[in-house]
Amino acid sequence: MTVSLRAIKIAFATTIAIFLAQLLQLDYSVSAGIIAILSVLDTKKSSVRIALQRVSSTILALTIATILFQFIDFSTLVFGLYLLIYIPLAYKLNVEVGIAPCSVLVSHLLVEQSTSIGWLTNEFLLMVIGAGIAILFNLYMPSKEPQLLVLRTNIEEKMKQILIGFDLILTNGYSNKKVECLLNELSEDLKIAEKMAYTDYNNQLFSPDKDYLIHYFDMRQQQVKVLAEMSTDLGACSLPTKQTIILARLFRQTAEQLHESNPVVDLKKDIQSLLNEFRNSELPKTRKEFENRAALFILLNDFTRFIQIKKEFFEQEKA
The missing domain is CATH 1.20.120.940 (Putative aromatic acid exporter, C-terminal domain)
Incomplete structure (x- = not known):
């Protein structure tokens, strides 16, 4: 994929992901655009594989964060504990590509001091929208x-x-x-x-x-x-x-x-x-x-x- 084609895909995928998140009235809608940027890769197979790994990683991250925040506290120290547990598990389950974006999503829960169904759904949809829009744009790849x-x-x-x-x-x-x-x-x-x-x-x-x-x-x-x-x-x-x-x-x-x-x-x-x-x-x-x-x-x-x-x-x- 040429640099110009990659730039076009990233620009459109990011913009559409943010607009879609806003249309669904999701909080932190810009995060969907950031995830789209990270998910536009060089090949169709790699885009789909990485997107699926990030969605799986999101489920893992939100589960660990919910348990820790609910049973201990919403604090920076607990967020650090979350990272200590989540990162090794992500590597063990081969979903480490989601560490950075998923941790950003978890940080939203920390800021909002909530792990309600509404907030968990909000973060999960941000990931699905960002990764999904990136896959749609990567379906077009000129044949070599x-x-x-x-x-x-x-x-x-x-x-x-x-x-x-x-x-x-x-x-x-x-x-x-x-x-x-x-x-x-x-x-x-x-x-x-x-x-x-x-x-x-x-x-x-x-x-x-x-x-x-x-x-x-x-x-x-x-x-x-x-x-x-x-x-x-x-x-x-x-x-x-x-x-x-x-x-x-x-x-x-x-x-x-x-x-x-x-x-x-x-x-x-x-x-x-x-x-x-x-x-x-x-x-x-x-x-x-x-x-x-x-x-x-x-x-x-x-x-x-x-x-x-x-x-x-x-x-x-x-x-």
Whole structure:
């Protein structure tokens, strides 16, 4: 939620909450507006959850205050005793978000020297109105799906460029600097995308148990970590062997088939074929050939992980 949208929501929610409290002839009507300010949060789910916790906290606070004020006295010391009892209980019951506003409501009882049904109802309604109006205004949250789809496209495009870069590094000895820059950009893009996906998910009050885009970006994040590991091993593959050429082509082939709906079955077969090629090929004759073969084998194992991550994602989403 942008700062301007948040400011608009707070201003209108606060004003309407105060007007409504005044219309119902509630005392301390401004408190309803203050509660509304505190209850306009970043997502729909958080607004509803916090509002319910504050209403529960209000019931707890008013109950404790009524018992103490009735059986001891309306005094500052008793108000302090109320805080000593109420605050630990609020934390234990996970309703601590209501400590500040509920204690303000209890202070009204202290000022009025009364815990009558009328005053208790007055304080409870102030909380319900403030939190309720805030929820109504937070029901409008612009969807972030268009931005998420753009991010998804950009992320896939950068991953394609990295895989093509791997191909060029193996076949032509190109510099790895561009790939490193793309990996850094991808890491930042994925952090933004994942945060945005969670926000969008929490703005759906009746959302499913799992969200596709959250899982999708998590899958890509795992793959990018593997690509970063592979990038560091590319420098050791300096000899233009048959296996090097095959692996380079496999990188380019993967780049062309990177789209999210690809079950990667064919790519798994191609990797297995290359593994068989490694096993059946002539053993290295020199130390340099051995090191090159070992580096290629490490790359191939990492690339197998890269493909397996996508395969598991596809199977989980299909299930």
